[in-house]
Amino acid sequence: MATKKFMYLNRKAPYGTVYALESLEVVLIGAAFEQDVSLAFIGDGVYQLVKGQKTDGIxxxxFSPTFAALGDYEVNKIYVEKESLEERGLTLEDLQHLVWEDEDDDYAEKDSIRLVNRSELADVLDDQDIVLSF
Amino acid sequence: MKFGIQINEGPYQHQAADSAYQFAKAALANGHEIFRVFFYHDGVNNATRLAVPPQDDRNVGQLWSDLAKEHNLDLVVCIAAAQRRGLLDEDEAKRQGKDANNIAEGFRISGLGQLIEAGIESDRLVVFGA
Structure with a gap:
């Protein structure tokens, strides 16, 4: 089967609508297809990665703990747009620390999140074969 | 060209399924191929056979059923999204112990892998809605 570049573009906050949850379900199923997978978080989508989420009250x-498992599925290119964080008063410190183990580098633990600015992310998106926007 | 189509919103509430239908019809009329139409999120609601829209309006689900019949289209409803929203085929209703099923002719229920496969196998995956 051909290998394509799949981008999952996450634009919405995690609980107001079901898009975030059902996006993650596609990512997990898609991981079995051995494609070149990236995720990007822009706009309110950055809230999906905020650490310490508690949903008892609603x-x-x-579902936010699932993001920490993505590294085990070899999903380790997670782009976060810098401007979207800044516009919401957030920094990388507010987000989960997502890592993956590089088996080609003695299983060294590496960061999955790549902080990019808007124009850098535009280049990343331009490079994809498939963009699934949620 | 070979197209995959993804529909993310339900009928009437949102134009997505209408736009996708017009797109599919135009693509087929121009000699293109539709590899698969995948219904996700509230888009699964397009597959109910129990909708009864007013007679002076279009019947979105019926339009898809008819188009599928005419062109032998593969209309796939995501099983995870469908189960949440009460869309069941006969087998699934039996398996879940439900007393009814509601999938229209021409649609089938299957997994998200069918969406990924549509992305891989099609020249373009066109997403409608959301």
Whole structure:
């Protein structure tokens, strides 16, 4: 099967609508297809990665721990747009620390999140074969 | 060209399924191929056979069923999204112990892998809605 570059573009906050959760479900299933996978978080989508989420008060499932498992699925290119963080008063420190183990480098633990500015992200998107926008 | 189509929004509430239908019809009329149409998020609601829209309006689900019949289209409804929203085929209704099913003719229920495969196998994956 051909290998294509798949980009999952996440634009929405995690619980107000179901898009974030159902995007993550596609990522997890898609990981089995051995494609070149990237995720990007822009706009309110950056809230999906905020650490310490507690959803007891809204009666919904907290799915944010699943992001920490993406490294095990070899999903380790996670782009976060710098301007989107800044516009919301957030920094990288507010986000989960997502890592993956590089088996070609003695299983060294490496950061999955790549902080990029808007024009850098535009170049990344331009380079994709498939962009699934959620 | 070979197209994959993804529909992310339900009928009437959103134009996505209408736009996708017009796109698919135009693509087929111009000799292109539709590899698959994948219904995700609230888009799964396009597959109910129980919708009864007013007679002076279009029937979005029926339009898809008819187009599928005419062109032998593969209309796939995401099973995870469908189960959340109460869309069941006969097998799934039996398996889940439900007393009814509601999938329209021409649609089938399957997994998200079918969406990924549509991305891989098509020249272009065109996404409608969301």
């Amino acid at each position: 009666g919904m499932k907290n």
